[in-house]
Amino acid sequence: MPRYVAFLRGINVGGHFVKKEKLQEAFTSLGFQNISTYKQSGNVIFESDYGNIDEIKKKIGIELQEALGYDVAVFVRNIAQLKEIVESEPFKKQNKEGTSFLVTFLTDVSTKFPVKLPATIPKSTARVISWKGMEVFSETHGGGEGALPNPFLESKLKMKATTRNRNTIREIVEKYGA
Secondary structure, eight states: OOEEEEEETTTTBTTBOOOHHHHHHHHHHTTOEEEEEESEEEEEEEEOSOOOHHHHHHHHHHHHHHHHSSOOOEEEEEHHHHHHHHHHOTTTTSOOTTOEEEEEEESSOOSSOSSOSSEEOTTSSOEEEEEETTEEEEEEOSTTGGGSHHHHHHHHHTSOEEEEEHHHHHHHHHHHOO
């Protein structure tokens, strides 16, 4: 059975605290199997034989709205897609020392990126480096910059997004990719 990861935006931040058991219960009610969370409850790993990622995302969004009482932006990728991100190594030409590399998941494919890349995020040293399909790649340099790419990209692209550290994605692929 194929394995997927749902990256949930805004879980356990901004007053929206959700226990992982409640999330697992919601995912179980959808017929998903082998459900677990990773590092934070906003990363839910599960198996499903639905096969259509858009349909899976829609089902999760509806169920979470009912279970939690508020909209949760849902970004679903299968393990093969995440493995491709890790293996493509979009950060290989970047300075590694003291840098965090981030992947921002988008809700839709953007056919044109509205900002010339690489682009420095205003009032910071954080930079958006590249973009491919439904993922945007950024680098930050500490000092609270880790949260900057998401609102910057949402404002420029006019769509919801959620950002994860590349190391978290790599760890998910290593742990759940077998």
